[in-house]
Amino acid sequence: LTDLFQPYAMGPLTLANRIVMAPLTRSRALAGDVPGPLAVTYYTQRASAGLIISEASQISQQGKGYAQTPGIYSAAQVAGWRKVTDAVHAAGGKIFIQLWHVGRISHPEFQPGGALPVAPSAIRPAGTVHTSKGKEDMVTPRALETAEIPGIVADYRKAAQNAYDAGFDGVEIHAANGYLLDQFMRDKTNQRSDVYGGSIENRSRLLLEVTDAVLSIWSADRVGVRLSPLSTFSDIDDSNPAPLFSYVVRQLALRNLGYLHMIEGNTGGPRETGRDLDFKDLRQLFPNTYLANNCYTREMALTARGNNTADLIAFGRPFISNPDLVERLRRNAPLNELDPATLYGGGEHGYTDYPFLDHTRA
């Protein structure tokens, strides 16, 4: 018998079950990068998740790297998100927002005044970015001055306050998948010689300063951090991830954060990378909730609970095509297939029109 579908106490919150909707970029924000009415429907349809973590939401325009991703730095964005959180709460759900700064994974088209994207060091990422002109190579970013860092920390603090004003139940700091905070932590992208570069302590400094800024707004039990120690997504990597992420997890544990959200393996798969890092070791360092993610199936989630290798399991793509994923997993019912053509951009097709098991619900 499994407890996967039983309530779970996470600090002041009681989650209806141990199934979490992972953050999923859908590129459907409206003008001003405001979540629109379809977002209200989309998240409300999925409110049966024990916890919803919103799509990554940029803390400033500088933190934006993709078309139509929502922000959490303007009054209009806060008002848009308020409609989402009110509707999710009315449906009995719980929702955190993921705070995002893309760093170098961007393009001047998205940047204030057409400026270069910013990063710990001026190292051009391999890969392309979708701009209005189509797929373009990414550019060499500008290395941030040491004096600019406090301003970015302040942007995270303000975004955390905005998240509170927008009615979220908590915030997740996005420190995964090769974006700004990950770029600072990993030595492939951070070759700074100031207090934010070189040693593990220095490369982890920005994440911890951001975490402390968020903790000046939110109680620790409503704050999570997402990490992807072995991911190479967005051309990120580190020469020695085990000691780096052991240090980071210990530091997050000292802050008594509500949860650690771990992408186990390479983002989107494979889970096995052959690298010398054991996620069980990282979990042992963290006393509170461990939220495991990356290609989990129903069987893997049941096994994870059976072996207690994770407290909560986050599902991404399955939640896109199955608004009632929890009920389908509970019944071991068939899952709707994901339509990759409607993952990013567009309107309701592939967003709010996936069917429920009991077809009475639209």
Ligand SMILES: C=C(C(=O)O)c1ccccc1
């Ligand atoms: C925020 C993302 C992440 O964390 O990987 C993302 C962004 C664009 C496409 C897919 C995923």
